[in-house]
Amino acid sequence: MSLQIEHLSFAYREHRVLKDISFSLNLGEFLSVLGPNGVGKSTLFRCILGLLDGYTGSITSHGENLASMSRREMSRRIAYIPQLHSPPFSYTVLDSVLMGTTRQLSAFAQPKKAQIMQAMEALERVGAAHLAERDFSRLSGGEQQLTLVARAIAQQAEILVMDEPTSALDYGNQLRILQLVRDLSREGYAVLISMHNPQHAMTFSSRILALMDGRVAAEGKPEEIMTAELIQKLYGVDVDFMHTQNGRVLVPVIGARA
């Protein structure tokens, strides 16, 4: 099991955010986490990434406990693709991707030719090799997100964790990034991703985990668990499902009385 979460609970002081969450993630899977704002998706991810301690329950990878791993060991297993933001200092795209290879280097070492090759290969994989010399801060949002995906590939970890990676992107870029990540999962990465848009979760996921009130509300294949009842429960809105030749489509029912 690439990633196994068992009975995970977490509280900020008195406020219990995650309550007894268990699920697992295999290589080749694309697991989407759905749930309303504030349900604890980010907290869950931060626990998995080792950025929060003090949780109860266990998070293991291939039977080894993540909590007892060093930062370097963790980064060998899990790569994190953050939401777009603008750090104060910007680097070239190649250097940004090169940062993904840091875990291979000792503290006093500089990246060598081997790391630069890996970074270039990662950029080629996401189709952004032509951006290598550009300055990260001057790229479009879609290009920046591609760069961050490339950085995660250069990190050579088997699990990719993405926290609402498409929230700052336009419609086309959202779909292109998600398609790229789904392709990566089919190539063997284990992808754990939180999403706002249930339609995207249905289209791209191999499995969906729905969180409500800090607990797992539903878990399973999209066609099995995505129902109007679940959407009503999670988001408090009514939806209809339509079958098209490109798959099942979710349509919001906007009340006529409003």
Add this chain to the structure above:
Amino acid sequence: MRTEQNHRSGMTRSARRALICFAVLCAALTGLFLFSFVVGRYDVPITQVIRILLGRFLPLEETWTANMRAVVLNVRLPRIALACMVGSCLALAGTAYQSVFQNPMAAPDILGASSGACFGAALAILLGFVRGGVTMMAFLFSMLTIALVYLIGSRTRGKRSVSILLAGVMVSSLFSSGTSYIKLVADPSNELPAITYWLMGSLSGARGSDVCFALVPMLIGTVPLLLLRWRINILTLGEEEAATLGVHTGRLRLAVVLCATFLTAASVAVSGMIGWVGLVIPHLCRKLVGNDCRYLLPTSMVMGAGFLLLVDNLSRNLMATEIPIGILTAFIGAPFFIYLMTRKENML
């Protein structure tokens, strides 16, 4: 594909540009270094300067007078060496602080290292310490201030990069008031002028012993920073992102802050309060070679050394009496910083 080949050889356009910049700056610094021996009230021709300097290592025929030798080796060399050392250390410390606190405004002066050193020096002068004691006290208080700032900053909630800066401003102002109080109670006939002069910052009267005193902490600060320069890049991404890339952020940040503080404390201890170098030079270098610390740190050092050497030459030759260098760096630094900020392509 040409760019493709560039990457295979491990050299991007921006890296090549940075290396060229660095080489040009090194050449300029060498020229300025030699030229600095020539300027001054006592004339020494440049050829003699080079021969005297080389004569220390090579068996050269003595074509110079004893006076020339004394001026070059005992008067000008310590001062020039100290200007280069202090300049490069302040610029390096400023660059490191900016990266580690992810804040382009972080600088030794703002974090309180300078005002702590000033307080220590003023206290030492008040207590009647001699020169070495003053330097030592300045060094210790500078370290103490940063330790305090770091402790306060890491105990507050919220974004640490911001809270450390705020803590710096507070602690800095606390020590400044302390310094003011010492000036108030100091003997106006001898202690007060000594304190005031020290606070203005000066490299005049630099001696070989100052160079030796500063050299050890400066090396202790510089070497680890240069070795860690790739990792410092990762820190600028922020705590969580850096951690997921496999970096022990807490340890690394502490190491970088400690080194930068050593540099600042050693610099301020031997030269007094020399502001602006740690803020302006890093920004100028970021414009020239980009933010990649692999090139930025060495470039900042060379640029800082050259800048302070140039300003020190002005300070000792511009007028009949020497102008304290701290005043000149502010006169030059502040308007230049405004220029950098208001340029079309601004980065702040």
